[in-house]
Amino acid sequence: xxxxxxxxxxxxxxxxxxxxxxxxxxxxxxxxxxxxxxxxxxxxxxxxxxxxxxxxxxxxxxxxxxxxxxxxxxxxxx
Amino acid sequence: xxxxxxxxxxxxxxxxxxxxxxxxxxxxxxxxxxxxxxxxxxxxxxxxxxxxxxxxxxxxxxxxxxxxxxxxxxxxxxxxxxxxxxxxxxxxxxxxxxxxxxxxxxxxxxxxxxxxxxxxxxxxxxxxxxxxxxxxxxxxxxxxxxxxxxxxxxxxxxxxxxxxxxxxxxxxxxxxxxxxxxxxxxxxxxxxxxxxxxxxxxxxxxxxxxxxxxxxxxxxxxxxxxxxxxxxxxxxxxxxxxxxxxxxxxxxxxxxxxxxxxxxxxxxxxxxxxxxxxxxxxxxxxxxxxxxxxxxxxxxxxxxxxxxxxxxxxxxxxxxxxxxxxxxxxxxxxxxxxxxxxxxxxxxxxxxxxxxxxxxxxxxxxxxxxxxxxxxxxxxxxxxxxxxxxxxxxxxxxxxxxxxxxxxxxxxxxxxxxxxxxxxxxxxxxxxxxxxxxxxxxxxxxxxxxxxxxxxxxxxxx
Numbered sequence: 128x129x130x131x132x133x134x135x136x137x138x139x140x141x142x143x144x145x146x147x148x149x150x151x152x153x154x155x156x157x158x159x160x161x162x163x164x165x166x167x168x169x170x171x172x173x174x175x176x177x178x179x180x181x182x183x184x185x186x187x188x189x190x191x192x193x194x195x196x197x198x199x200x201x202x203x204x205x
Numbered sequence: 206x207x208x209x210x211x212x213x214x215x216x217x218x219x220x221x222x223x224x225x226x227x228x229x230x231x232x233x234x235x236x237x238x239x240x241x242x243x244x245x246x247x248x249x250x251x252x253x254x255x256x257x258x259x260x261x262x263x264x265x266x267x268x269x270x271x272x273x274x275x276x277x278x279x280x281x282x283x284x285x286x287x288x289x290x291x292x293x294x295x296x297x298x299x300x301x302x303x304x305x306x307x308x309x310x311x312x313x314x315x316x317x318x319x320x321x322x323x324x325x326x327x328x329x330x331x332x333x334x335x336x337x338x339x340x341x342x343x344x345x346x347x348x349x350x351x352x353x354x355x356x357x358x359x360x361x362x363x364x365x366x367x368x369x370x371x372x373x374x375x376x377x378x379x380x381x382x383x384x385x386x387x388x389x390x391x392x393x394x395x396x397x398x399x400x401x402x403x404x405x406x407x408x409x410x411x412x413x414x415x416x417x418x419x420x421x422x423x424x425x426x427x428x429x430x431x432x433x434x435x436x437x438x439x440x441x442x443x444x445x446x447x448x449x450x451x452x453x454x455x456x457x458x459x460x461x462x463x464x465x466x467x468x469x470x471x472x473x474x475x476x477x478x479x480x481x482x483x484x485x486x487x488x489x490x491x492x493x494x495x496x497x498x499x500x501x502x503x504x505x506x507x508x509x510x511x512x513x514x515x516x517x518x519x520x521x522x523x524x525x526x527x528x529x530x531x532x533x534x535x536x537x538x539x540x541x542x543x544x545x546x547x548x549x550x551x552x553x554x555x556x557x558x559x560x561x562x563x564x565x566x567x568x569x570x571x572x573x574x575x576x577x578x579x580x581x582x583x584x585x586x587x588x589x590x591x592x593x594x595x596x597x598x599x600x601x602x603x604x605x606x607x608x609x610x611x612x613x614x615x616x617x618x619x620x621x622x623x624x625x626x627x628x629x630x631x632x633x634x635x636x637x638x639x640x641x642x643x644x645x646x647x648x649x650x651x652x653x654x655x656x657x658x659x660x661x662x663x664x665x666x667x
Contacts, residue, residue: 145420148416149413157444160441160444
């Protein structure tokens with residue numbers, strides 16, 4: 128395996144060539160998805176003008192702090 | 206352990222952990238200098254610590270580095286109460302840690318750095334949430350490069366989460382077999398075919414595994430690979446992983462133990478009185494830490510954790526541990542850490558030299574162990590002689606609160622119904638005699654309204 132341009136002395140993990148290649152295969156697609164999401168948010172924001180606080184955003188925030196995520200039973204928090 | 210290297214800390218050439226006079230320090234090497242300075246000056250450190258995503262550290266000037274030729278700095282990281290491992294986490298704990306890892310990666314990217322290491326072992330439960338404990342996990346981001354830790358993230362987080370969600374929550378134990386995460390080819394084979402219909406699992410597990418197989422051992426030259434991964438694509442990758450993780454769920458109701466309290470033959474008042482006795486024992490000893498063995502959903506663990514004592518609540522049932530964890534998160538409890546542990550087969554020492562990941566016993570002894578409604582399960586269901594149980598408990602505790610459940614109790618009768626009673630020694634006097642070899646009995650209190658007895662014991666010095 129020769130990833131000369133990628134591998135730096137600090138790279139102590141073996142990232143795996145397959146794991147690199149799949150990222151490049153997906154790169155275009157995932158990049159487009161991000162762009163679409165940004166525009167979609169703008170469109171949604173335009174129509175939701177005046178409404179304060181996006182509940183979903185707040186819940187997502189809680190998730191990232193290890194909130195009560197992934198609970199199927201009882202009260203669903205999303 | 207006064208002056209020594211921390212055994213698990215050897216893979217990363219950026220630095221390592223060491224003990225000096227019983228305090229844990231981290232040496233940052235010269236080779237990491239540029240990255241460390243960027244971390245501290247770019248605002249990334251500040252952002253991560255203020256959001257509770259990474260433990261804080263202090264730069265120490267008066268402690269000498271272990272390896273002075275290599276050293277750039279010595280830092281003292283925030284203390285972690287109890288080191289736990291991914292194979293001891295329930296689904297919801299691993300899921301939280303996964304989302305936090307992605308958030309760490311995302312925050313780093315916003316500050317011109319990249320998370321170079323997505324090991325689940327780098328996250329620990331500190332102050333009521335999962336935080337990164339390895340300060341040296343970031344390096345300066347170079348536009349165009351793929352995410353070096355992508356494979357590791359998939360193996361450490363996505364694979365076990367998908368297996369737990371689609372097959373069985375007990376598969377968290379597979380992380381115990383594979384120290385660097387569950388290989389993706391095995392994961393792909395074990396997952397049901399319908400997971401291929403989900404974009405995230407199809408790409409990050411199935412396609413990823415096939416690409417790995419295709420390029421395994423092959424020489425891939427840079428000039429053959431035309432693609433680049435732009436920063437936007439990298440953000441897309443992280444978002445996609447996040448959506449995949451968030452799409453994984455698991456049921457927590459209807460497990461073997463989670464309904465235990467509803468089904469026991471305790472009366473409400475006996476249960477409350479048992480609580481009062483345990484609470485009194487805790488207040489008498491004032492332990493610095495508690496391990497609750499067989500904690501179920503943590504009803505008794507909270508007698509200690511609510512009093513500000515850091516408590517690890519172990520149970521064999523992942524469903525009960527999940528419920529305990531969710532309750533703790535909902536109520537913002539910072540002193541209770543629920544973990545999955547089979548006491549008949551507790552976590553062993555794993556990895557290089559058996560010492561990279563410590564066994565349960567090596568992480569003790571703890572100030573106080575609670576063993577409530579536990580003895581009969583180990584002694585009768587698992588045939589552990591009382592003397593051996595006493596010996597084990599004395600190895601992990603200074604003080605022990607233990608409940609003896611006699612044969613006449615309906616719970617023990619239930620266990621004996623399906624098997625021959627070979628337990629002649631399982632009596633109050635047999636129990637006390639065996640335990641007094643290893644413990645001094647400080648107090649004993651019958652639980653009113655039942656035939657059970659609670660004991661407060663102190664381990665004899667060996």
